Amino acid sequence: MDYSRNLKALPPYVFAELDRKKSAAREQGRDIIDLGIGDPDRPTPKRIIDKFTEAVNKPSNHRYPIGRGSRIFKEAVVKWMEKRFNVGVSDKEVMCLIGAKDGVTHLPLAFVNPGDIVLVPDPGYPGYTSGTILAGGVAFPVPLTAEKDFLPDLSKLPEELLRLTKILWLNYPNNPTSATADYPFYEEIISYAEKYDFIVAQDAPYSEIYFGAPPISMFQIQGAKQHCIEFYSMSKTYNMTGWRIGFAVGGEKIINGLATVKENMDSGTFSAIQEASAWTLLNCDTEAAGIRELYRRRAEVFSAGLKLLGYDVLKSNATLYLWVKVPGNYDSMNFCAKVLEEADIVLTPGIGFGKSANKYFRIALTVEEEQIHKSLERLKKVKI
Numbered sequence: 517m518d519y520s521r522n523l524k525a526l527p528p529y530v531f532a533e534l535d536r537k538k539s540a541a542r543e544q545g546r547d548i549i550d551l552g553i554g555d556p557d558r559p560t561p562k563r564i565i566d567k568f569t570e571a572v573n574k575p576s577n578h579r580y581p582i583g584r585g586s587r588i589f590k591e592a593v594v595k596w597m598e599k600r601f602n603v604g605v606s607d608k609e610v611m612c613l614i615g616a617k618d619g620v621t622h623l624p625l626a627f628v629n630p631g632d633i634v635l636v637p638d639p640g641y642p643g644y645t646s647g648t649i650l651a652g653g654v655a656f657p658v659p660l661t662a663e664k665d666f667l668p669d670l671s672k673l674p675e676e677l678l679r680l681t682k683i684l685w686l687n688y689p690n691n692p693t694s695a696t697a698d699y700p701f702y703e704e705i706i707s708y709a710e711k712y713d714f715i716v717a718q719d720a721p722y723s724e725i726y727f728g729a730p731p732i733s734m735f736q737i738q739g740a741k742q743h744c745i746e747f748y749s750m751s752k753t754y755n756m757t758g759w760r761i762g763f764a765v766g767g768e769k770i771i772n773g774l775a776t777v778k779e780n781m782d783s784g785t786f787s788a789i790q791e792a793s794a795w796t797l798l799n800c801d802t803e804a805a806g807i808r809e810l811y812r813r814r815a816e817v818f819s820a821g822l823k824l825l826g827y828d829v830l831k832s833n834a835t836l837y838l839w840v841k842v843p844g845n846y847d848s849m850n851f852c853a854k855v856l857e858e859a860d861i862v863l864t865p866g867i868g869f870g871k872s873a874n875k876y877f878r879i880a881l882t883v884e885e886e887q888i889h890k891s892l893e894r895l896k897k898v899k900i
């Protein structure tokens with residue numbers, strides 16, 4: 517018995533060695549501070565849990581969920597797009613997802629044939645590449661560099677490549693760099709999508725974790741819908757990673773493609789979760805603002821402390837991450853191994869997000885401020 521060609525083509529898991537060292541340190545009883553995982557440390561706000569408890573007690577919610585999402589959830593998404601971005605969409609242009617990851621990894625199955633190109637950001641969330649490979653496509657990394665504000669520069673790509681491209685992945689606010697994108701950038705990207713007829717897939721699970729002007733939607737740009745799909749999530753906005761719910765908004769043909777894949781694969785998110793989430797989207801701006809402020813504050817405290825220690829920290833505009841330059845002659849993997857060894861702190865090496873990021877590491881701001889101060893104290897011991 518052999519694994520499929522596509523499965524065998526998935527990139528190796530680069531964190532294996534670091535994970536082994538982390539487990540070994542824990543087994544030795546060392547007090548590890550884990551700044552590796554982008555999973556909110558605080559619980560889901562109580563009002564959302566209460567709404568869910570109400571919803572779970574309704575027998576109508578105990579049956580199979582409806583394919584693209586319940587009426588109540590889709591209506592809430594339509595209203596949220598209007599409220600948040602002043603964008604009008606119909607319920608045929610939205611669908612519920614089992615988190616943004618569900619949409620990210622399944623979209624290529626609807627549009628990519630063997631050998632087709634999918635442009636993926638480097639550094640970037642691994643799901644863009646793995647979803648492409650599992651669909652038989654070719655993931656082509658597009659570097660995001662500090663000089664270009666971590667935005668892809670399509671003018672550097674050959675015409676033949678753009679002609680073979682089916683999907684361009686964007687992710688703003690960006691994991692891992694925390695960069696954001698603006699109107700002129702999206703306008704330019706959409707003109708490329710029109711010229712070369714590809715889909716722009718904008719993965720936006722951090723849309724509500726921002727520290728300056730609120731990020732915009734591509735649909736604020738005239739004519740975007742035909743070529744674009746955006747992925748939103750409840751995970752980070754409301755500390756709901758475990759609930760598994762997000763949604764896609766996009767042109768009807770693109771949504772129909774993704775929905776057909778999913779109708780053949782899963783039966784959607786539990787209806788009680790959809791009901792509680794629908795209510796949350798329309799009633800929990802205060803909770804979202806509190807969570808945003810929490811990360812803003814943590815980013816500020818951690819960045820200031822790191823700078824005092826001599827680290828080159830990029831300005832954090834959004835997300836739950838800090839993107840920091842690896843000091844001296846280290847590469848990202850051996851520097852993170854050194855920090856784990858000498859300071860009992862887990863960081864994420866940039867190489868895990870792509871080849872162009874080997875001189876960076878990522879810090880997840882998912883620990884309380886007291887732990888941030890403790891981390892800074894420990895980092896004092898690490899010679900850079």
Ligand SMILES: Cc1ncc(COP(=O)(O)O)c(C=O)c1O
Nearest residue numbers: 615616617641691721749751762
């Ligand atoms: C860029 C990006 N996309 C998607 C996801 C997955 O989000 P969800 O929990 O909505 O599946 C994450 C999670 O960390 C992410 O960083």
